[in-house]
Amino acid sequence: MNDLGPFAAQSVWDGSEMLECVSVIPETPNVATFTFRAPSDALFHYQPGQFLTLEIPAPGGTVYRTYTISSSPSRPRSISITAKAQADSIGTRWMLDNLAPGVRLKAVGPAGLFSHMVHPAKKYLFVSAGSGITPMMAMTTFMFDLGTEPDVVFINCARRPSEIIFRERLEHMASRVPGIDLKWVVEAPDRFAPWTGYQGQLNQLMLGLMAPDYLEREVFCCGPEPFMLAVREALQGMGFDMERYHQESFQAPAEKAEDLPEIDDTVPEAGEKAEVTFARSGVTATCAETDTVLAVARSSGLNIPSGCTFGLCGTCKIRKTSGEVHMVHNGGISDDDIAEGYILACCSHPIGAVEVEV
Missing domain, CATH: 2.40.30.10 (Translation factors)
Incomplete structure (x- = not known):
């Protein structure tokens, strides 16, 4: 047989x-x-x-x-x-x-190549948004049907709790198998329905709380490109080995290995030099790309008010007038502020020459 x-x-x-x-x-x-x-x-x-x-x-x-x-x-x-x-x-x-x-x-x-069977591991972290949950559902159901206990942290982001696809089916499987750890993140609750879970935009802080052992996990991510970029930046900022990161795009699922798009994110390089000009103070400082704008300001004798120092409180928000920074925040700044040129000094790394209003 x-x-x-x-x-x-x-x-x-x-x-x-x-x-x-x-x-x-x-x-x-x-x-x-x-x-x-x-x-x-x-x-x-x-x-x-x-x-x-x-x-x-x-x-x-x-x-x-x-x-x-x-x-x-x-x-x-x-x-x-x-x-x-x-x-x-x-x-x-x-x-x-x-x-x-x-x-x-x-x-x-x-x-397609987006499968945990292509990248076998002892522990998995599935991160998805909206209908990007579908491949995660297939992989989780397969693990459930094996009858053995898996080890998967399953994160899905949706606009509201009522828009979480497969919620009831996944919660049923999780109630039968301890190794399926579900984490829901919503932008806002439904009316007349209290929500006690995570709320807001998925960020570095949330990832660390949901999967403290993320460094040990094989990561699969699926969703809109801005969402996947935010997940990649959060993982990179936490020192994750990106060789163990796999993603599936809504637009271009890959059929063969050579079809996989190259991920070419801008990230700070330890050996690369950068320069920050503090326009109002008339100070220009040379630094490494891995330094934060806040650290460069302090080493130059300048004071930028700050609080949490990991992109949550928003106290260190300043305006960038030119150049590019790599910023991975935890909700301390809005998309509108970013569009207007504002950054959080505590979690912004200068890429090349940057000028700020300090």
Whole structure:
């Protein structure tokens, strides 16, 4: 008997036959899970975290859309994708409005490298935002179905508690297996529903509290690019080995290793020199890129009021008039302030020549 056990006599779906929709389950506003089966009753074989490409007969012409598989290969009789329609969605909007049991679609796949099976480890940290939760759901379900206790810290960020996709299913699994540690982060609570969990933007401080042993974990991240950039910067700032960081983009899931986009974030280099000019004081100081603007000011005999010194209180907010800094804060400054040129001196590292109003 082969690995398919009692299903050994059944064939494995290879993309040559269309998939038939068998159920549509609403998850949150504009989000639904679509479950498919093969008309021949073939089984599905893939790695959790991989994706499918669907051929969608949209009104303006056929479109091809890629969706992460949200089901687990440990349940091979069907395959599911969970999709969210954005304001400008074409394919997903068509699916939400038209896809129903009995409708058949052509699909290609499964494919992709974003799977914990590609990067096996003893401990995992899954970080996602919005519908970026789908590959994390597939990988967690697979671990749950193995029957052994996993070790995964599962972080998901959403606008409100009611918009956390798969919340009830994940909490059920976590209630049965101690090794699934769920952490929800929301921007705001729902009306008339108290929220006692994390609130605000995911930051370095939250990550350290949620997964104190983050240095020991293999990290998987999925969400919008600004979100993933914030996660990368937080991990880099905490000394994480980025060779153990893996991400999946909403726009460009990779099918082969050579398709993986190169992550080229601007980060402070210990051996690189920088220069900070304090315009009002008429002082220019040479420093390392790994020095903070606050530390450079103090070593130059200048006083910038400060409090927490890790980007939380906002006391050291100053205006940057030119140059680039690498700033990883913990909520002490707003996006509007950043757009207007303000930085927090305590967590801003100068990249090259920088001028500030001090």
